Amino acid sequence: METEEKSIRALKCEQSVLSRADGSVMFSQGNTVVMASVYGPLEAKIQKELSDRMYIELNYKPKIGMPGVAERGKEKLIKTTCNHIILTNLHPRTAVCITVQEMQDGGTLLAASINAVCLALLDSGLPLQCLVAAVTCLVDKKDRIVLDPCINTVKEGYKAMCTFAFDSQKYNMILSHCEGQVPYQLFQKAMELCQKASHVIFDFYRQAVLRKFSKELL
Amino acid sequence: MATDHKTLQPLEFYKTFLDRKTRPDGRSLLEFRRMTLNAGSIGTADGSAIVKCGNTAIICGIKAELVAPERDEPQKGLIIPNVTLPSLCSSHIKSGPPGETAQAATQFIAELVNNNIIMDLETLCIKNSKWSWVLYCDLLCINLDGSLLDACVMALVAALKNLSLPVVSYDEEMDKLISNIEDKMGFHGIKQPVTSTFSLFENGILISDPTFEEEQLAAGVISITMEGTSVTHLYKPGGCTLNEKQVKKLMQQSELKTKEVVKLIEEACSPMGVEPID
Amino acid sequence: MKETPLSICEKQTVIQGVKEGQRVDGRSLSEQRKTCITFGTEWGCCQVLLGNTRVMAQVSCSVQVPKSSRANEGMLFINVEMSTMAAEHFEAGRLGQQGIEVNRLVERCIKDSRCIDLESLCILVEEQAWEVRVDIHVLNHEGNLIDAATLAALGALCHFKRPDVTLDGRDVIIHQLDERDPVPLTILHHPLTLSFALFNQGKTCVLDPTNLEERSADGKLVMGLNAYRELCTLQISGDGVFIHKEAVLSCANVAASRAVQMVEMLKNSLADDAAERAKGKYTGLVNSVALETERITTQSQAEVYFKAPKHKVEVLDKEQLPITKTKLINDQGVVTLETSCDVSSSESDMEIEPLPSVAVKKIEPLPSVALKKRVHEEIDIGNDSEEETVMLVTSDLT
Numbered sequence: 001m002e003t004e005e006k007s008i009r010a011l012k013c014e015q016s017v018l019s020r021a022d023g024s025v026m027f028s029q030g031n032t033v034v035m036a037s038v039y040g041p042l043e044a045k046i047q048k049e050l051s052d053r054m055y056i057e058l059n060y061k062p063k064i065g066m067p068g069v070a071e072r073g074k075e076k077l078i079k080t081t082c083n084h085i086i087l088t089n090l091h092p093r094t095a096v097c098i099t100v101q102e103m104q105d106g107g108t109l110l111a112a113s114i115n116a117v118c119l120a121l122l123d124s125g126l127p128l129q130c131l132v133a134a135v136t137c138l139v140d141k142k143d144r145i146v147l148d149p150c151i152n153t154v155k156e157g158y159k160a161m162c163t164f165a166f167d168s169q170k171y172n173m174i175l176s177h178c179e180g181q182v183p184y185q186l187f188q189k190a191m192e193l194c195q196k197a198s199h200v201i202f203d204f205y206r207q208a209v210l211r212k213f214s215k216e217l218l
Numbered sequence: 219m220a221t222d223h224k225t226l227q228p229l230e231f232y233k234t235f236l237d238r239k240t241r242p243d244g245r246s247l248l249e250f251r252r253m254t255l256n257a258g259s260i261g262t263a264d265g266s267a268i269v270k271c272g273n274t275a276i277i278c279g280i281k282a283e284l285v286a287p288e289r290d291e292p293q294k295g296l297i298i299p300n301v302t303l304p305s306l307c308s309s310h311i312k313s314g315p316p317g318e319t320a321q322a323a324t325q326f327i328a329e330l331v332n333n334n335i336i337m338d339l340e341t342l343c344i345k346n347s348k349w350s351w352v353l354y355c356d357l358l359c360i361n362l363d364g365s366l367l368d369a370c371v372m373a374l375v376a377a378l379k380n381l382s383l384p385v386v387s388y389d390e391e392m393d394k395l396i397s398n399i400e401d402k403m404g405f406h407g408i409k410q411p412v413t414s415t416f417s418l419f420e421n422g423i424l425i426s427d428p429t430f431e432e433e434q435l436a437a438g439v440i441s442i443t444m445e446g447t448s449v450t451h452l453y454k455p456g457g458c459t460l461n462e463k464q465v466k467k468l469m470q471q472s473e474l475k476t477k478e479v480v481k482l483i484e485e486a487c488s489p490m491g492v493e494p495i496d
Numbered sequence: 497m498k499e500t501p502l503s504i505c506e507k508q509t510v511i512q513g514v515k516e517g518q519r520v521d522g523r524s525l526s527e528q529r530k531t532c533i534t535f536g537t538e539w540g541c542c543q544v545l546l547g548n549t550r551v552m553a554q555v556s557c558s559v560q561v562p563k564s565s566r567a568n569e570g571m572l573f574i575n576v577e578m579s580t581m582a583a584e585h586f587e588a589g590r591l592g593q594q595g596i597e598v599n600r601l602v603e604r605c606i607k608d609s610r611c612i613d614l615e616s617l618c619i620l621v622e623e624q625a626w627e628v629r630v631d632i633h634v635l636n637h638e639g640n641l642i643d644a645a646t647l648a649a650l651g652a653l654c655h656f657k658r659p660d661v662t663l664d665g666r667d668v669i670i671h672q673l674d675e676r677d678p679v680p681l682t683i684l685h686h687p688l689t690l691s692f693a694l695f696n697q698g699k700t701c702v703l704d705p706t707n708l709e710e711r712s713a714d715g716k717l718v719m720g721l722n723a724y725r726e727l728c729t730l731q732i733s734g735d736g737v738f739i740h741k742e743a744v745l746s747c748a749n750v751a752a753s754r755a756v757q758m759v760e761m762l763k764n765s766l767a768d769d770a771a772e773r774a775k776g777k778y779t780g781l782v783n784s785v786a787l788e789t790e791r792i793t794t795q796s797q798a799e800v801y802f803k804a805p806k807h808k809v810e811v812l813d814k815e816q817l818p819i820t821k822t823k824l825i826n827d828q829g830v831v832t833l834e835t836s837c838d839v840s841s842s843e844s845d846m847e848i849e850p851l852p853s854v855a856v857k858k859i860e861p862l863p864s865v866a867l868k869k870r871v872h873e874e875i876d877i878g879n880d881s882e883e884e885t886v887m888l889v890t891s892d893l894t
Contacts, residue, residue: 007799012782015792018636019548020583026784031537033781035635037581042497059579059588063541064556064631067589073325076318080456084438097497099581099588101633103543103552104536104781147804165456172459176440180333181450184469188462193804200800208794215792289559289670 023124027116031106036120040096053088131168133201265381273363278373295342295350308362345388414472499585537780540656548638553648570617605720609728613682639707698739723759
C-alpha cells in the first residue's frame, strides 16, 4: 500500500493546572485550547444516585453565552464516552463531576474536549478501563481528506466533518460524530486515517503520564 | 419465576435470550419492528405525520411562517425542529423542562437539518434577505419505547412531504408579497434520509431497532443515517467499541431498512399530498 | 456537593497570624499575589491568574434594538459563570449567593461607573445598537474572585474589537473582520476592584485575601478605583463589623496606589499582546501552557507526522460499493410494504462473530513518531523497576 505523510498539530498540556480539582488539565491541540476538571468520587445527590455504578455528571461550558441545545449534544457525546472508559462499577452510589471549559476555538473543539477529559481523568487517578483518543478530520469540497483541520480550513467550508474516538486497547471506535454528507468509501478512509492518527495521541498520553510521575517523584 | 429473574437481574435475563439469538419480544437479533405511517393526520397543521415503530409513537406537526431570513445567511430559510418528550410517553421521563434525551434528539435533528441532509434550506427562501419560510417542526413523542431518532426522522420527512402551503411570490415593484390562499404547493427536493438505530452489547452482539428496555441494558448505541446507499450521518455517542467489520455489517442492515422506509413514505404521502409545483 | 467545612484550628491560625502581621502564604498584609494576564486569539478573550485564582472573560457583541429609555445608547451585559470546575460547592447554571455578589460587584464597578462609552455603540437611534456581552468564567476559586473577575472583564473589554459598521441610507452594513479592520471599544477610564478581608473587628485589613483568609475573616471591604485614584465602588459586608473611618481611608490609599500599578500592568500586557500579534503566527492561550519547571507540562513538537495509507481523491461510483445488496434481498424474498424488514432468513450470513480479530491484526505497532529535534534527559525514578531510566522528551523550542 502506498503511504503518505500526514500530521496532526502540536499537542501541549499542563496537568494539575487547577489547585482545587482532583484532576485537571489545560490541553491544546494547535490553537484549540480546552480546560477540563474532574472532581470525584463525590457524594451523589439522592435523585442521581445509582445503586450499581457511579453517576457521571458532565458539563460542557461554551465561551459565549449559556449552554444551549448544541452543548447538550456535546455533553451527551462526551458523557457516554466517559461511561465506557471509567470503571464506574467500582464506585457505586457516588458521583464524579467533570467540567469542560472551551477556552480558544482553533477548529476541533469536540476532539480536543474528549482528549482533555481523558487527560484530566488520568490526572485524577480514577480507575479507567482504557484511554480514549479523539481525532477530527474534514472532507473538503474537492473530496480530499484533511486531518486535524485548523479553524481557517473549517471556515473555508467543507462537505463533512467527522470526529472519531478510539480506545487504547484494540483501537476500536468508541465514538463517531459526523456533520455533513460523505460517501461511505470516503467515510471509511477517514475513519482509518483517524485511527492511525489516534496512535500519536496515545503516544502523547504516555509522555504526559511519564512527565507527571517524574515530576511528582523528584 | 421469569419475571423475578427479569426484575432482579435484567441483564442476565436478557443475555439468555441473546445467547439463543432471539429477543424477549420474539424478534431475531437484526429484525426491525413493524412500522406504520400516516401522513396528514392533523388538519390544523401545514404538514403532519404520525409514525409508529413498534410501540414508539411520534407525531410531527409543521407550522410555517414568513419571516426575514437571518442576517448572516440571507439566502436560506429555516427549519426549527423541537423534540418534546412529555411525561406521558414513558415512566422514565419526568415532567418539567426538556431533559437530556429530548435535547440530544433535538440537536440530532437540527444537525441533519443544518447540513442540508433533509432538504436544501435555500429552497425555502422567497426573496433574498427579505422573505423566507420558517418551518417550526414539533415532534411530540406519545409513547417512548426505544429508537426515538429513527421514528423522529421518519415522521419529519413524511410531514415535510405532506406539507402544503399557499403559493407566495414576491413583487419587486410593490416590495411586498403576493399570495393566493387557494393555490397550494409543497416543496421540491425533500430528501429521504432514514435513520437506523442499533444497540451494542459487550460481547460484540448487535441488535437492531432496540426497545427502551434494550437501550437501557445495552452497552452502546449507534444511529446510522442513510440516503439511498450513501451514509449521511453516523452518530455513535460513546459506549462500547465497534470495529470496521461490524460497522460494515450495520451499514448493510441500515441500507435494507432505508429501502423499506422510503417505500413506506412514498406510499403514505403520494395520494394525500399536493403535487409539488415549481 | 457541600464545601468542606473549615476547622476551628485552621481559622484560629489565620486569625492569630494576622494579629501578628503574618499571613499563611508569607505575604505582608498589604501585598497582592502574583498577577498574570494573558489573551486569547479571539478579540476580547482575557485570562487572569491571581495567585492560583483563575478567571477567564470573553467579550462578544451582537446588534440589538436599543432600550426605549436610552434610545441612543448601546448595551453592556455582564454575566458571571461559576461551575464545578472552580470549586466543589459551585453548581453549573446556578450562581448562588457568592456568584450573585461577584456578578453585582463587577457590574457596579464596570457598568455603573460608565467606563465604556455606550453612546458610541449606537448604530441607528431607536433601531439598532450593539449589545456588548461579557461572559466571565471562574475556573479556579482560591479567594478574591471579585478582583480577578473585574480585572479579567476590564482586560477583555480593552482587548475587544467589534466589526466595523457603515450606513448606506438606512441600511446597516456590518463588515466582517477580514473585510475591514475591527474597531476597539471606547474606554473612558479603567476601573478595578481591590478587596480587603477585615479581621480583628475591622481593625486589621488584609489585601487580596486567599480562600482560607476570606472564610476566616469577619467581613470584607471592596473598593473600586480607577487609575486617576478616583473611587467608584465601595462595599463593606460582614456580620456586625464596624470599621473606623481612618482605616477606610488608609485602605483607600493602599488600594489607589495598587490600582495605578495594575492598570499600568494591564496596559503593558495589552501592548505586549499587540506586538506579539504583529509578528504573526499568534497562538494566544496556547502560550499560557507554559513549560515551566515547577509545573507538569508536556509538549509534542510543532507537527507530529505519521505514515498513513495514501488516499485517492476521486469519488468512487456507487456501483463499486462493497455491499451485496442484491443478494441479500433475494435471500429474504420480496419484502412487502408496511412490514418490518424481516431479515431473519438471511441472518446466517449476517451473523456477527464475537469480536472478529481481523481489524485488530491490521493495526501496526505504534508508529514511531518522527521527532526531529529532541532533548534527551535522563531521570532516575526508582531502582526496583525494570527500566531504570526514563527518557524524557521535550522539544527544542528554538
